[in-house]
Amino acid sequence: MNTNTNPLKPTELRVFDIPALMRLERRCFEYHWNESQYKLGLERGAFRIYGIKTDGRLVAYLAFSLIAGEMEILNLAVHPDFRRQGLAKILLRKLFSFCAARQTEAGFLDVKRSNAPAIALYQQFGFEQYGVRKRYYPDTKEDALLFRCSFLGHTTPA
Ligand SMILES: CC(C)(COP(=O)(O)OP(=O)(O)OC[C@H]1O[C@@H](n2cnc3c(N)ncnc32)[C@H](O)[C@@H]1OP(=O)(O)O)[C@@H](O)C(=O)NCCC(=O)NCCS
Known part of the structure; x- marks a missing residue:
């Protein structure tokens, strides 16, 4: 359980959050986007990012796009010191209620075959595997x- 007394409420990140986002990304991924990719995407509204801050420090984020009724999760990560405290679930619940409010039909994502924690998380939220892209990731191949x-008749887990 999270013992922090601050409520862990997701907020939408803005361009001024990008430096903190880059620090968190570097901590969580070998291969990550660069600052200008995030800046351009946010400025053009190509995607949105939800973040969770505790004591002013960004500790979790979820980036996604929503185009023509289809949502795609682009990135999701929680700082190693804050994992297994339900933060990813908080972010996904926020995303799912955003999608529900916009009559989104379906959500998509890709995940490394070896990433058991993320796969378990996504399955809990109703994601099902429909394909494989061989040697897709540039860092590990x-x-x-x-x-x-599918969001039709979907119930978000508590
Ligand atoms: C995957 C990740 C985002 C999960 O974040 P988290 O805040 O620790 O996850 P939560 O505490 O909300 O856990 C939610 C569910 O995820 C799954 N899960 C999370 N960590 C797990 C682990 N180490 N082993 C197995 N399942 C795990 C469980 O199903 C868990 O539900 P439960 O608590 O009811 O068992 C986090 O481990 C992370 O940032 N990993 C590195 C970046 C990454 O791989 N991102 C995904 C890219 S596709």
Whole structure:
């Protein structure tokens, strides 16, 4: 359980959050986007990012796009010191209620075959594997598992 007394409420990140986002990304991923990719994407509205801050420090984020009724999770990470405290679930619940409010039909994502924690998380939220992209990731050449979730009749886990 999280013992922090601050409520861990997701907020939408803005361009001025990008330096903190880059620090968190570097901590969580070998291969990550650069600052200008994030800046351009946010400025053009190509995607949105939800973040969770505790004592002013960004500790978790989720980046996604929503185009023509289809949502795609682009990135999701929680600082190693804050994992297994339900932060990823908080971010996904926020995303799912955003999608529900916009009559989104389906959600998509890709995940490394070896990433058991993320796969378990996505399955809990109703994502199901529909394909594989061989040697997809530039850093490890690992396969990407492709997951899809239909929002029709979907119930978000508590
Ligand atoms: C995957 C990740 C985002 C999960 O974040 P988290 O805040 O620790 O996850 P939560 O505490 O909300 O856990 C939610 C569910 O995820 C799964 N899960 C999380 N960590 C797990 C682990 N180490 N082993 C197995 N399942 C795990 C469980 O199903 C868990 O539900 P439960 O608590 O009811 O068992 C986090 O481990 C992370 O940042 N990993 C590195 C970056 C990454 O791989 N991102 C995903 C890219 S696709």
